[in-house]
Amino acid sequence: MILIMRNTTDRILKLIQNKAAANKIKVGVFADINNTPDNRILLNENTNFPIASAFKIALLMDIENRIHNGQVTASDKLKMREYHKVPGSALSNFHEGSEFSIDFLLTKIFSRSDNGATDILGDYLGWESIIKSLPQISPLLIPYIMPTKLMMIVECNLWSEFRNKPVKEQIQLWNNADLELKMEIILKNYHKLKHLSPEEIQTASDNYDSQLTIISRKLLVQNIGWQGTPANWGELISKIANDDFLDPPRMKFIKNYLKLGGKGLLWNSINTPEIIECGRKGGSHEGIRCDFGYAKFRNEKTVSLVIMTREQTSVEDRLDEMENFIKDISRLILNHYELCE
Numbered sequence: 001m002i003l004i005m006r007n008t009t010d011r012i013l014k015l016i017q018n019k020a021a022a023n024k025i026k027v028g029v030f031a032d033i034n035n036t037p038d039n040r041i042l043l044n045e046n047t048n049f050p051i052a053s054a055f056k057i058a059l060l061m062d063i064e065n066r067i068h069n070g071q072v073t074a075s076d077k078l079k080m081r082e083y084h085k086v087p088g089s090a091l092s093n094f095h096e097g098s099e100f101s102i103d104f105l106l107t108k109i110f111s112r113s114d115n116g117a118t119d120i121l122g123d124y125l126g127w128e129s130i131i132k133s134l135p136q137i138s139p140l141l142i143p144y145i146m147p148t149k150l151m152m153i154v155e156c157n158l159w160s161e162f163r164n165k166p167v168k169e170q171i172q173l174w175n176n177a178d179l180e181l182k183m184e185i186i187l188k189n190y191h192k193l194k195h196l197s198p199e200e201i202q203t204a205s206d207n208y209d210s211q212l213t214i215i216s217r218k219l220l221v222q223n224i225g226w227q228g229t230p231a232n233w234g235e236l237i238s239k240i241a242n243d244d245f246l247d248p249p250r251m252k253f254i255k256n257y258l259k260l261g262g263k264g265l266l267w268n269s270i271n272t273p274e275i276i277e278c279g280r281k282g283g284s285h286e287g288i289r290c291d292f293g294y295a296k297f298r299n300e301k302t303v304s305l306v307i308m309t310r311e312q313t314s315v316e317d318r319l320d321e322m323e324n325f326i327k328d329i330s331r332l333i334l335n336h337y338e339l340c341e
Contacts, residue, residue, distance in 0.1 A: 008336060009039075009041050009336075012041060012332055012333065012336055013041065013043055015329075015332060016029065016043060016329050016332070017043070019325065019328065019329065020325070023311075023321065023322075023325055024311055025309050025310070025311045025322060025325055026044070026047075026049075026309065026310045026311065027043060027044065027307065027308065027309050027310075027325075027329070028043060028044040028045060028047050028049050028229070028230035028306075028307070028308040028309075029041060029042065029043040029044070029045070029230055029305075029306070029307055029308075029329070029333075030042060030045050030230035030231060030233070030234025030235075030237075030238075030304075030305070030306040031234070031303065031304065031305045031306070031333045031337070032234070032238055032303070032304050033301055033302065033303050033304075033337045034242060034301060034302050035238045035239065035241070035242040035244060035302075035304070039337075041333060041336075042230070042231070043230075044230065045229065045230040045231040045234065046229050046230075046231050047229060047230070048227045048228065048229055049227070049228065049229070049230070049288070049290065049308035049309075049310055050227060050283075050285065050288045050290075050308075050310065051227065051228045051233070051283050051290050051308065052283030052284055052285045052288060052290065053113045053115075053118075053281070053282065053283035053284070054228075054233070054281050054282060054283035054290050054291075054292050055228070055283070056109050056110070056113070056118060056281060057233075057236075057237075057258070057281050057292065059109075059118065059121065059122065060106060060109075060110070060254060060257055060258075061254065062125065063102065063106065063121065063125065064246075064250060064253050064254055066125070067253070068250060072102060072125075073102070074101065074102050074103040074106075075101050075102070075103065076101065076102050077099040077100060077101050077102075078099065078100060078101075078102065078105065078120050078121070078124045079097055079098070079099055079120075080094060080096060080097065080098045080099075080100065080116075080120055081096055081120075081123075082096045083119075084116050084119050084120050084123070085116060086115045086116050086119065088114075088115065089114050089115055089116025089117065090108060090112065090114055090116070090117075091108070091114065091116040091117060091120075092116060100117070100120065102121065104117075105117040105118075105120055105121050106121075106257050107257070107260060109121070109257075110257040110258065110260040110261055110281065111260040111261070113281075113282070113283075161173075161185055228308075230306050230307075230308055233292055233306050234304065234306040237292050237293070237294055237304045237305075237306055238294075238304040240254060240255070240258070240279075240294070241279075241294030241296075241302050241303075241304045242302050242304075255279050258279030258280065258281060258293075258294075259277070259278070259279045261279060261280040261281050261282070261293070274297045274298050274299070274338065275295045275296065275297055276296055276297065276298055277295070277296040278293060278294065278295040278296070279293055279294055280292060280293025280294070281293070284319060287310060287311050287318075288308075288309065288310050288311075288322075289309045289319060289322040289323060289326060290306075290307060290308040290309060291305075291306075291307050291326055291330070292305075292306045293305055295334065297338065301337060301338070303333075303334060303337045303338075305330060305333060305334070307326050307329065307330060309322050309325065309326065
């Protein structure tokens with residue numbers, strides 16, 4: 001049976017590779033059923049990919065850990081500041097000083113990936129503390145992560161350390177910096193960002209956009225931002241999906257928010273009443289798209305799936321095309337596992 005499944009898996013990998021090549025998309029995949037290594041589908045699993053908003057799973061885990069340790073409660077209320085108003089946030093219509101519970105903010109983050117809610121939580125908990133605590137929460141998470149606002153710092157031309165250099169040189173300097181220097185740069189520039197009005201941020205961002213080609217912008221997004229490998233995040237999602245990570249009440253807390261993401265790209269590609277529970281979180285930016293999630297079937301199968309994509313050759317935004325690519329390969333993988341005995 002393992003040999004038959006292995007042959008089928010090899011065929012699926014070949015189909016994914018051919019489709020990725022045809023679409024000029026780099027893809028990383030981690031998929032398994034019931035957290036069993038022998039049945040995994042892996043492709044570029046140890047390659048770093050940008051993960052955009054999918055990093056918010058790590059933020060959720062950090063908050064859960066603090067709640068478990070009695071440092072905060074889900075009902076604690078946090079104040080919004082003017083600089084938390086970011087484009088697309090549902091909180092931008094509220095006035096400065098408005099208070100929101102941690103539960104409310106997490107609900108916004110996982111139901112609509114709200115960046116304003118993310119930044120309120122990140123500020124309250126402390127980005128530096130979050131970054132340092134994550135490796136202790138899970139050795140499966142790589143420590144190379146940064147706050148959401150980093151790209152805004154770049155966009156608003158506050159990147160004084162590297163901004164006068166060509167984009168490729170900026171990226172090289174950033175990648176060569178150690179974590180301590182990166183934190184110093186982030187926090188110093190983030191402090192500047194706090195003192196800009198939303199109008200100043202928008203103007204600076206518009207000016208920055210006009211200075212860069214789409215390809216240069218994609219290079220920045222894909223190299224200076226949240227990073228991860230399919231193996232790191234796939235292992236974590238698999239453990240969450242199969243309740244192998246924390247005690248059941250703690251797992252329930254995490255899953256309740258992940259389930260707010262709905263079926264998303266991964267699960268709306270397969271219409272079956274056999275899926276009784278699913279949770280996911282996606283992420284997207286210019287030239288990148290990813291989706292992390294799990295699905296439980298009535299027959300007690302639990303499929304975990306992490307798909308990461310990246311492209312940087314086009315002068316156009318191909319987000320729709322990349323979303324369709326993820327739907328196609330997730331359908332392939334889910335059908336494969338659903339049919340396995």
